[in-house]
Amino acid sequence: xxxxxxxxxxxxxxxxxxxxxxxxxxxxxxxxxxxxxxxxxxxxxxxxxxxxxxxxxxxxxxxxxxxxxxxxxxxxxxxxxxxxxxxxxxxxxxxxxxxxxxxxxxxxxxxxxxxxxxxxxxxxxxxxxxxxxxxxxxxxxxxxxxxxxxxxxxxxxxxxxxxxxxxxxxxxxxxxxxxxxxxxxxxxxxxxxxxxxxxxxxxxxxxxxxxxxxxxxxxxxxxxxxxxxxxxxxxxxxxxxxxxxxxxxxxxxxxxxxxxxxxxxxxxxxxxxxxxxxxxxxxxxxxxxxxxxxxxxxxxxxxxxxxxxxxxxxxxxxxxxxxxxxxxxxxxxxxxxxxxxxxxxxxxxxxxxxxxxxxxxxxxxxxxxxxxxxxxxxxxxxxxxxxxxxxxxxxxxxxxxxxxxxxxxxxxxxxxxxxxxxxxxxxxxxxxxxxxxxxxxxxxxxxxxxxxxxxxxxxxxxxxxxxxxxxxxxxxxxxxxxxxxxxxxxxxxxxxxxxxxxxxxxxxxxxxxxxxxxxxxxxxxxxxxxxxxxxxxxxxxxxxxxxxxxxxxxxxxxxxxxxxxx
Amino acid sequence: xxxxxxxxxxxxxxxxxxxxxxxxxxxxxxxxxxxxxxxxxxxxxxxxxxxxxxxxxxxxxxxxxxxxxxxxxxxxxxxxxxxxxxxxxxxxxxxxxxxxxxxxxxxxxxxxxxxxxxxxxxxxxxxxxxxxxxxxxxxxxxxxx
Numbered sequence: 001x002x003x004x005x006x007x008x009x010x011x012x013x014x015x016x017x018x019x020x021x022x023x024x025x026x027x028x029x030x031x032x033x034x035x036x037x038x039x040x041x042x043x044x045x046x047x048x049x050x051x052x053x054x055x056x057x058x059x060x061x062x063x064x065x066x067x068x069x070x071x072x073x074x075x076x077x078x079x080x081x082x083x084x085x086x087x088x089x090x091x092x093x094x095x096x097x098x099x100x101x102x103x104x105x106x107x108x109x110x111x112x113x114x115x116x117x118x119x120x121x122x123x124x125x126x127x128x129x130x131x132x133x134x135x136x137x138x139x140x141x142x143x144x145x146x147x148x149x150x151x152x153x154x155x156x157x158x159x160x161x162x163x164x165x166x167x168x169x170x171x172x173x174x175x176x177x178x179x180x181x182x183x184x185x186x187x188x189x190x191x192x193x194x195x196x197x198x199x200x201x202x203x204x205x206x207x208x209x210x211x212x213x214x215x216x217x218x219x220x221x222x223x224x225x226x227x228x229x230x231x232x233x234x235x236x237x238x239x240x241x242x243x244x245x246x247x248x249x250x251x252x253x254x255x256x257x258x259x260x261x262x263x264x265x266x267x268x269x270x271x272x273x274x275x276x277x278x279x280x281x282x283x284x285x286x287x288x289x290x291x292x293x294x295x296x297x298x299x300x301x302x303x304x305x306x307x308x309x310x311x312x313x314x315x316x317x318x319x320x321x322x323x324x325x326x327x328x329x330x331x332x333x334x335x336x337x338x339x340x341x342x343x344x345x346x347x348x349x350x351x352x353x354x355x356x357x358x359x360x361x362x363x364x365x366x367x368x369x370x371x372x373x374x375x376x377x378x379x380x381x382x383x384x385x386x387x388x389x390x391x392x393x394x395x396x397x398x399x400x401x402x403x404x405x406x407x408x409x410x411x412x413x414x415x416x417x418x419x420x421x422x423x424x425x426x427x428x429x430x431x432x433x434x435x436x437x438x439x440x441x442x443x444x445x446x447x448x449x450x451x452x453x454x455x456x457x458x459x460x461x462x463x464x465x466x467x468x469x470x471x472x473x474x475x476x477x478x479x480x481x482x483x484x485x486x487x488x489x490x491x492x493x494x495x496x497x498x499x500x501x502x503x504x505x506x507x508x509x510x511x512x513x514x515x516x517x518x519x520x521x522x523x524x525x526x527x528x529x530x531x532x533x534x535x536x537x538x539x540x541x542x543x544x545x546x547x548x549x550x551x552x553x554x555x556x557x558x559x560x561x562x563x564x565x566x
Numbered sequence: 567x568x569x570x571x572x573x574x575x576x577x578x579x580x581x582x583x584x585x586x587x588x589x590x591x592x593x594x595x596x597x598x599x600x601x602x603x604x605x606x607x608x609x610x611x612x613x614x615x616x617x618x619x620x621x622x623x624x625x626x627x628x629x630x631x632x633x634x635x636x637x638x639x640x641x642x643x644x645x646x647x648x649x650x651x652x653x654x655x656x657x658x659x660x661x662x663x664x665x666x667x668x669x670x671x672x673x674x675x676x677x678x679x680x681x682x683x684x685x686x687x688x689x690x691x692x693x694x695x696x697x698x699x700x701x702x703x704x705x706x707x708x709x710x711x
Contacts, residue, residue: 028648030606034602097647122594
């Protein structure tokens with residue numbers, strides 16, 4: 001009986017499947033509608049692509065499948081296809097009287113899951129439900145890696161009567177799980193499904209991390225995380241890929257400073273988000289952790305994630321760079337007290353430094369050199385921003401996306417440091433990041449520098465004077481400034497914070513920040529170096545104009561905080 | 567009466583005015599959609615009249631924007647195909663070829679022909695539907711589902 005039920009259930013799935021049909025030709029539309037009705041689907045029609053988009057946006061879960069004509073006056077069918085794939089992640093079938101392979105190819109490359117020729121035959125329509133199932137199945141597979149047996153209720157086939165979501169696909173998922181799906185990758189199949197880019201905002205990341213922490217890092221599975229996070233429109237795939245990055249990040253940060261996780265989040269976010277990454281995460285947890293061992297040692301490397309990440313800086317940063325990587329997690333400054341938690345701002349933005357790859361090895365290091373000479377001119381271009389201390393410094397940094405967002409922990413800022421600004425910045429930044437994904441919040445200065453420094457204050461001896469030293473050092477590329485000062489222009493500064501940074505890291509983040517002085521030597525920490533690179537590279541798109549960084553002071557601001565951490 | 571209707575339909579098919587697609591449409595007609603085919607045909611003629619107008623205007627302008635003409639014709643062809651208007655479809659195809667060849671003369675000629683076919687079809691279908699309505703529910707097209 002069960003089998004039968006299953007079969008029946010399965011059979012029922014296509015019934016009632018909700019299809020949105022779009023075609024400017026009334027005749028064809030009417031015929032299509034009728035054919036679909038005949039297949040027992042639930043049909044909604046519109047002859048305008050815009051209207052179709054509206055309907056879809058209104059409620060993403062209202063439809064299971066979209067069928068669209070290619071030639072439409074108000075919008076190209078392929079464009080609609082792309083948008084639907086991106087925003088709603090629904091399977092789309094193209095329909096056209098053109099049998100030209102070019103069109104079919106275009107359909108495929110734009111993500112269509114099928115291409116039908118007019119006149120459409122009912123036999124073909126009878127099978128289109130497979131695309132719905134397949135897409136769900138793939139999604140599940142991708143995000144479920146580790147999440148097999150996701151008990152989501154799939155129960156034997158049931159749900160099929162519920163045409164929408166999930167049921168059939170859950171069923172499949174179960175089967176799939178049983179089958180052992182181990183692939184753990186993002187399962188992003190860009191060619192077939194363009195998933196909307198998810199912006200991992202600070203908030204989102206916070207939830208993510210909370211969920212991960214709650215589940216236990218080792219056991220965190222995308223599905224569970226997703227459930228815990230309870231964020232609409234987030235798919236397992238998104239979570240899975242984010243999780244993967246997060247894990248990498250953690251690894252990078254320092255072997256197993258899982259503890260730092262919390263902190264890492266920010267850092268991580270930054271990294272992964274690239275631009276968006278600027279999440280300011282006040283990582284309360286782990287903050288100490290990171291500092292601990294990592295901090296000290298790592299702190300250096302703590303280079304503001306992403307930003308300097310790579311500190312390729314051959315110049316002085318080199319050393320720092322490596323360190324930086326670890327700090328990635330360190331980015332999050334945990335010092336709630338003083339640093340106000342600098343969150344490592346997105347390492348991503350760093351990429352832009354100069355052309356965008358901040359992380360890439362951070363051109364920063366080079367910059368750093370320059371910086372040194374420039375006197376941080378750019379380095380901290382971000383200074384202006386992120387650091388509370390610098391509130392104004394930004395000057396040099398152009399506000400573009402590449403801004404380094406210094407995430408100073410907003411929380412602490414008021415107290416710990418002039419952090420307000422940073423916070424504000426961060427906020428701005430977060431907002432900006434999330435919204436525009438690339439443009440950093442104009443936050444006070446155009447060059448919002450996001451410095452992801454992680455402040456681990458504890459281990460580092462904070463000493464005010466350090467900062468000063470630091471400042472003076474400018475040139476000393478060794479800064480291990482953990483924070484990434486990412487000024488679009490300057491970003492490159494891979495901040496190496498060099499050894500001095502350690503010292504510099506005074507406990508007072510505030511002080512560290514050199515509020516004015518920060519001449520952060522451009523040595524920004526290239527953000528976590530290494531690992532971040534990848535992430536950053538991808539994310540960082542900003543190009544930061546080096547020149548902007550001229551005012552290093554900002555950058556350092558954050559930097560100082562870093563120092564404290566370390 | 568229904569036989570008559572069937573006969574007319576058959577003749578239309580035989581003469582190539584209509585093709586299997588039309589049959590498919592008839593199949594879609596059922597109790598829920600008793601006049602489905604007629605509705606679709608009406609829609610088609612409305613749309614195609616508009617298209618024909620557009621093309622006429624474009625041709626009269628003498629500018630011969632082949633791209634645009636091709637586009638129109640593509641649309642026209644699409645709907646004609648959907649309804650099974652076979653002769654019209656053929657003319658559309660020819661027209662498009664002339665367009666691609668940049669043959670203005672050919673386009674004009676074909677278009678005239680196309681209009682003729684279109685008009686003929688329309689008349690015939692109107693007749694057909696009229697009869698069909700008189701004859702009552704169609705049985706010919708109905709097939710057990």
